[in-house]
Amino acid sequence: MMRFEGKSIIVTGAGSGIGRAAAKLFAAEGGRVICADKTEGAAETADIVTAAGGKAVATQIDAGVESDVERTVALAVEKFGGIDIMFANAGISGGLANILDTSVELLTEVLRVNLVGPFLAIKHAAPKIVERGGGAIVLTASVAGIRSGAGSPAYSASKAGVINLAQVAAQQLSGSNVRVNAVCPGLTETGMTKPTFDYARDAGKMDRVGRLNPLRRAGQPEELAEVVAFLASDAASYVNGQAIAVDGGLSSSHPVTRQEYGKTAV
Template sequence: MKKLTGKTALITGGAGGIGKATASAFLKEGANIVLVDLFAESLAAVCRELDAPDHILTIKADVSKEFEVENYVLKTVESFGKIDVFFNNAGIEGKVAPIVSQSVEDFDKVMNVNVRGVFLGLKHVLPIMTKQGYGSIINMSSVAGLMGVKGSSAYTASKHAVTGLTKVAALEAAKTRVRVNSIHPSPVNTRMMESLENGANSVKPEAVHKQYIKGIPLGKYGEPSDIAKLVLFLASDDSAFITGSQYRIDGGMGAL
């Protein structure tokens, strides 16, 4: 028996590396997938690559705008009748610079996507799951949601906020059998990490890559498929007694 047979999974940031890997893992386990992203062309490319048109719906949306969040939730329910799993994954990295060099505009942009977007997703998905009497929500945080990261004040602040939102949502939803957890990856081989490496040193981004790896006891970046496996566990009934938890998937960084 597949872990997600007949279930509907909603994934924001669906065109990114982790979103795509998670969608692939969910499809293999029998789920119907709704992929949400700001970039329609990227969504279409992911959909073609996954090659499961009868089981995938794509929706272009800005997760920081409430009416667009309401719309992607409504379209999911209209298409599949329910939301069993919500991977609240969309996020951006922001500018790499000391606090004193960060602009208010850049700070606000990161907070709007990474915090407001997660909050709005919770606000509009939780009522659906509450009515159902079940559901699993996985919020994307980061190791930066549990520790400080120099040069990434907005990103770090936003991911700490996601950790707090997860705990509150888990407590508020527990009586309805809706579970809410957060995951906290180390650097992962995705476009975001390439951007961060270039932002830290545009001349020698490979030097930044090597420096980051020095801080990971397993000596390498994670892969999107590694993250997808953890999300699948939290989405499935294998984690039925887990809520309000913060799951590190960081190659040992938390042990330092």
């Protein structure tokens, strides 16, 4: 399939994980991608895309700084003539502190990157997408934004905000032919979660990673990228203002004593 033939696409947080996987998939299906990240991983991703025969341009940005986002949008217009798709994926974890141990400074920084970043992406990309006749914006939220138990207070609050932002933006862009949706990953192996996975491997406990969801495993960036690509494609032309959980089924249930397959519950 070439779902994104000739499309101009911005991916923030493209330096690793879900962002890199999405950039590769967009480009493999004909998209022209601006790979934006705060790290040098942006250039690495662009090099990977280019080596595979795709089209990509790298830029280093802070997704929570308005001038950086404006510059990235201008780059897409300069290099590819406009914008058709914005994937606002950049984010930070904010650690594991509980509410009583979370400083205002930490909360503010997490919100700046994780919530202000997607807000800026919508604010500056949407008008350019409208100029092209419409398109799609996809935001990376999290299952932590759906309910408690999957992240720190700062991270969870920021991702809940992203879900609501997608809903509000979908409504306020009514009639523009710009769709806005959020993807909500469960535990996925990315640059942000690397310490967790490295610890599990070193301790010989990989069998415990992701064990709380019905699939009993963590997700891979490529699996999330497939859902992002669907939401960005014409196949999702009637999907708007939604938050799609991609979490192995984790968010489908409240905490329970799980019944093991083939065994009687106790």
